[in-house]
Amino acid sequence: MAKKGDIVIDIEKCKGCEVCLAACPNDVLAIGSEVNRKGYRYAVKVNSDCIGCANCAVVCPDAVITVYREKK
Amino acid sequence: MSENLITPENLVYKKTKSMTDRILHYCPGCGHGTAHRMLAEAIDELGIQGETIGVAPVGCSVLAYYYFDVDMQEAAHGRAPAVATGIKRVFPEKYVFTYQGDGDLAAIGTAETIHACNRGENILVVFINNGIYGMTGGQMAPTTLEGMKSSTSPRGRDVKTMGSPLKITEMIAQLPGTYFVTRQAVHTPANVRKTKRALKKALEYQKLNKGTCFVEIVANCPSGWKMTPVQSNKWMEENMFPFYPLGDIKVPEK
Numbered sequence: 212m213a214k215k216g217d218i219v220i221d222i223e224k225c226k227g228c229e230v231c232l233a234a235c236p237n238d239v240l241a242i243g244s245e246v247n248r249k250g251y252r253y254a255v256k257v258n259s260d261c262i263g264c265a266n267c268a269v270v271c272p273d274a275v276i277t278v279y280r281e282k283k
Numbered sequence: 284m285s286e287n288l289i290t291p292e293n294l295v296y297k298k299t300k301s302m303t304d305r306i307l308h309y310c311p312g313c314g315h316g317t318a319h320r321m322l323a324e325a326i327d328e329l330g331i332q333g334e335t336i337g338v339a340p341v342g343c344s345v346l347a348y349y350y351f352d353v354d355m356q357e358a359a360h361g362r363a364p365a366v367a368t369g370i371k372r373v374f375p376e377k378y379v380f381t382y383q384g385d386g387d388l389a390a391i392g393t394a395e396t397i398h399a400c401n402r403g404e405n406i407l408v409v410f411i412n413n414g415i416y417g418m419t420g421g422q423m424a425p426t427t428l429e430g431m432k433s434s435t436s437p438r439g440r441d442v443k444t445m446g447s448p449l450k451i452t453e454m455i456a457q458l459p460g461t462y463f464v465t466r467q468a469v470h471t472p473a474n475v476r477k478t479k480r481a482l483k484k485a486l487e488y489q490k491l492n493k494g495t496c497f498v499e500i501v502a503n504c505p506s507g508w509k510m511t512p513v514q515s516n517k518w519m520e521e522n523m524f525p526f527y528p529l530g531d532i533k534v535p536e537k
Binding site: 215216217219223224226227228229230232233234249251263264265266268269270271272273274276277278279280281282 | 286288289290292293294295296297298302306307309310311312313314315316317320469470471472475476505511512513516
């Protein structure tokens with residue numbers, strides 16, 4: 212089984228560009244309905260299927276995502 | 284299972300230290316941010332943050348000096364390779380890079396670009412090609428594709444009157460002064476990782492004093508192209524890559 216991962220999104224930096232959504236293999240991310248202080252609807256985690264592959268963080272133009280993966 | 288994975292020992296990816304904490308001014312989905320971060324990561328992986336000097340251009344990335352936590356110098360429009368030449372000659376032991384867009388490097392700065400590369404200055408030139416003048420409102424650039432609409436070519440670029448798109452990277456590769464010339468992109472995780480490897484290699488080559496390293500990054504301009512970021516990445520794959528194919532153009536002889 213794939214390792215479990217988790218992400219932390221810096222919502223104030225997110226511009227809701229959706230590039231991370233396209234990069235995620237497990238559809239963990241979606242654009243939420245809330246807006247941040249800049250007025251952007253930011254990315255949110257919608258399920259717990261994250262495997263910590265860091266694809267979302269690598270393509271994020273604004274370095275918004277920090278990725279964690281369990282060690283085993 | 285509800286164990287907390289968010290602990291320092293589980294960390295696999297975070298913003299690298301050569302990027303400052305400032306919020307980037309770029310439009311949502313712009314490739315500049317990713318390109319900045321890959322260059323910063325390459326610098327950090329080589330451990331040369333304190334020995335790197337960057338030269339910022341004019342254009343969308345004019346504020347690049349706010350985002351790189353290394354010594355930076357702003358240059359007049361298009362003159363970044365000339366400024367970098369001076370810096371590198373005064374500090375030959377430092378790693379010097381320029382970061383330029385297509386309007387800066389391939390239009391107003393064509394002379395400086397070609398001559399710096401022809402002299403084989405030991406600098407890294409990072410060239411972001413999005414085929415448009417993004418900052419000033421999406422005007423046609425030398426790199427705008429044939430038939431591509433921009434605010435100054437509203438019916439599409441007509442090569443009869445406006446000339447053909449300029450493949451400056453291929454031109455540069457012909458010069459004996461260049462050592463490593465490559466074209467990359469930053470729209471998918473695989474491409475982003477490849478771009479970082481190319482930038483890292485280019486910085487490593489600088490130590491050899493063998494000539495100019497030139498890394499083109501084909502990027503999107505969602506605002507200028509009037510698309511969503513995801514659409515613009517797809518459009519880039521379908522339209523930019525056939526004309527600007529990715530890959531190494533000139534690699535050092537073994």
